[in-house]
Amino acid sequence: MKHPEQWDWDSLRKEIPFASWQGQFKWVEEPQVSPDGESVAAIVNTGEGEFNVCINGATWETPFEKIWHLRFAPDGRLTAIVSDSGEWTLAVDGRPWENRFGYVWEPRFSADGTSIAVKFQQDMRYGMAVNDAAWATTFANMTCATLSADGRRSAAAVQVADFGEADIFAFQQGTFSAALDGKPWERRFVNVWNLAISPDGRKLAAEVRLTLYDYTIAVNGEPWGQTFNCVWEPVFDPRDGSVLAPVRQAGQWTLARDGSPAWERRFIQLWHPVFSPDGANLAAVVALSFGNWTVAVNGTPWRSTFNELVSDAVFSPDGKRVAAIGKKNGFYHIIVDDSVWPQAFDMAWAPVFSPDGRLAAARVEKKGKYTFAIDGRLWNGQAEAAWDPVFSPDGRKILFRTIENGSYLRRVLPVSEIAG
């Protein structure tokens, strides 16, 4: 697919019938829409034990016995997990990979979509396959898979030693490790969770449990010198490759860098640390007290707090602004730089910044109707389904992808029409 610069930002409205597919097939599953908004697709049932994918009204050449998990990659290719004769693989734009497996699940994409990874099971052994190339080594069990943002490296927590049924002592000796591109660390741990691959692809960090009680972060197999009562997901500092992670000590959470405290302040909860693209700022979701949630940027919490949850903290591309979702008394809100938009929603999706960071927009839902909010103002349209809004590269236009009255609609609007 073309770069967003080359997308059609001029046609104001394109329409593709969708509800009418119902008449052509036994059933039509939930639709997926391409990033550029030019295609709408769904898994369709064409008869007993026969499935296909319908994209813009035309089916793939070959049907399959089973199809699930239809998703567009960020580069616009359409992927699905497919099965024939009891074997599973990934199909990309209708063409199955050469490799077939006992089972395939959880496809993930590199940021630009050029790499696609799946988890696979073959003969009760587990591994990852990236762009149709399977790991050379497979494992008795595998969890917490990840793919680097550039798609070059894949990693997962893997079981490297056997233990008998209910053999709690062998398990506690450490039977798990982390594998990068299928090559496990030498060191074993009781547990390995939530991995992160460094931006240069040379380091792998993970949460580990050394015993049932001692938690820390291991980087390339080497645990930090300090242990904690609990830890959460590590992140790499894009500037120097150091590792940060939330750590729990004496009932309170803070952020540690390479094992030492990085933030002064302690929290009741701290998770989802996320760096700005330039690495200059770090945001995390925190609870200041029981049932009192917000975002902390570089250790300083916002004043706006939410009694139910805060999630989806995202940075603007220039790293200067942060947006998130908060839920209070049953309603969702959008918060940008500690300022809460006036509306309350039944559901809200992660906000999206314009390339220059000046504006934020989000897909929202109220009473079963979907719409969009830009900088605290609502678009006056309503839809039966909607996908995340996309700003044009110059930030002056916005792409809305919706289903309205049974048709898929691709709309391009001047941002000023909504944001004023």
Added chain:
Amino acid sequence: MTESASKDKSKQLDEGLERGMAALTEAKIEKAINRVLTGETGARLKAYVETCIHCGLCSEACHYFLSHDRDPRYSPVGKVKQTLWEMLKKRGRVSPEFIKQARLISSTQCNLCKRCAMYCPFGIDVAYLMLVVRRICHLLGVTPRYIQDTAHSHSVNMNQMWVKEDEWIDTLQWQEDEARGDLPNLRIPLEKEGAEIMYSVIGPEPKFQAQLIYQAAVIMNVAGLDWTMPATPGWDNSDMAMFTGDNELMGRLKRVHFETAMRLKVKKIVMGECGHAFRSVYDVGNRWLGWRMPPIPIVHAIDFYYDLLKTGRLKVAKKFEEPVTLHDPCNVVRGGGLADKARYVVNALCENFIEMHPNREHNICCCAGGGVINAGPPYKMVRIEGNRVKAEQLFAVKAKGATVLITPCHNCHSGLEDINHHYHIGFEIKFLGDILYEVIEKPAG
């Protein structure tokens, strides 16, 4: 130390306890006890300990006490006396053998059912005190082997039955295929972002009771609901870590569970008929993480069925005819207040409902809950003999004509099966969902 009643009962050695105890030193014990008593427990523990006047009124509440001919060692306060008071009195200087006994008492002679809290004039929650003891024993590595293995499974796969990621999805797809025999266009929508409901179950369902997933799928499809199930870990709402005392792992499990629902952007999580999982997601695990309430509302199956029947989304074609009785699970009735809704559902589905006595929040526990059944085969007779009064209660309602025993909880189900079998009571035991599936109007297949 006080001789525990458990000593003569547990004839089978439990390696989890024996080897755990062998690795202990008194210094290690003292440190762990003081860590929990000074660092992890606060005003609540202090208030309970200072308020208790040793009156013994709580004894009448406890099925272990009643079933053991009123042996004071099995009374709620007796259990505290043999464990926590001793630890406090000796400032943590107790022996490894003491810790093993404390683990046996807190983890196999108490179901954390909270019935005793209703009998105590001060509302002292002995279940909480037993959880404190369990926490200490966890930190000392003295845990019954089978439940510890379950906790290991939770730690690896985020479910309690070592169900691997592909096996979970495969089971859902298999049940979807099977259920198409009932409803040809039936779906179990996986990973449907923005659905109204995420349906969650406990680990044993895909492992041993896949028909329950089948039934749930039929119910969802007949009611025409917008629902989904995750194809990632986070689907299992159960929590044995809550019962071993591994609070950090409990938090990890609940985080994965709720964040799965948040990722799928659902409005609520509907859970199957499980009691302990309800306690974990609604009260204990969510709160350990800092959430005051579940961040995504939790709807227990009883409440869910109630709503579907009350609003007419499900219609009963022909009521279930055999006379039924209802066992109120502690966690959802005493703990969750669902007694009236459970009765509404039973009456809507069944012709003839006969109450057992006592009932509602006063019902006698099944003796499987609180992780006791998960402590495994060495304690099977501890559970069965420790609940003779349940057998008596069931015989009494059987004498009134009930032949089917409904219980909307997995642990109750398994525990009552054992009691039913051992005491030859002769009930057929069912989930509400079994009957609901059977009696609702379904479109012709």
